[in-house]
Amino acid sequence: xxxxxxxxxxxxxxxxxxxxxxxxxxxxxxxxxxxxxxxxxxxxxxxxxxxxxxxxxxxxxxxxxxxxxxxxxxxxxxxxxxxxxxxxxxxxxxxxxxxxxxxxxxxxxxxxxxxxxxxxxxxxxxxxxxxxxxxxxxxxxxxxxxxxxxxxxx
Numbered sequence: 001x002x003x004x005x006x007x008x009x010x011x012x013x014x015x016x017x018x019x020x021x022x023x024x025x026x027x028x029x030x031x032x033x034x035x036x037x038x039x040x041x042x043x044x045x046x047x048x049x050x051x052x053x054x055x056x057x058x059x060x061x062x063x064x065x066x067x068x069x070x071x072x073x074x075x076x077x078x079x080x081x082x083x084x085x086x087x088x089x090x091x092x093x094x095x096x097x098x099x100x101x102x103x104x105x106x107x108x109x110x111x112x113x114x115x116x117x118x119x120x121x122x123x124x125x126x127x128x129x130x131x132x133x134x135x136x137x138x139x140x141x142x143x144x145x146x147x148x149x150x151x152x153x154x
Contacts, residue, residue, distance in 0.1 A: 024114030047077035077101035
């Protein structure tokens with residue numbers, strides 16, 4: 001699993017990726033079988049968070065993102081598990097580390113086309129209510145960083 005992720009990162013570094021779309025699309029099926037469509041979230045801020053179960057900073061930031069979503073009615077999030085593992089392992093992890101937002105697993109070799117493949121984890125995109133990328137974070141985020149980006153992205 002980690003080797004496949006490392007190979008995907010090496011490929012992403014070696015192959016220039018298309019820049020993240022100004023107004024990205026994202027349609028995924030969550031681990032509980034429901035659909036998540038970024039376009040359906042227009043009017044809200046959306047946190048798109050790439051993470052992995054083995055990523056310590058990812059695990060540390062999950063409660064912060066979850067709390068931020070709970071505290072802000074105009075914010076939603078989607079967690080994208082960026083690792084090559086069985087979905088049952090992702091479900092077991094989320095059962096131990098519950099969050100207030102949906103989780104989907106994405107293929108490390110074919111990540112969502114409108115986002116650059118993560119060069120490190122966690123990688124988080126803050127999508128503005130009109131659908132444009134307001135901010136990209138590489139490394140952990142917290143409420144302060146998200147608030148600052150929202151104020152600057154209005």
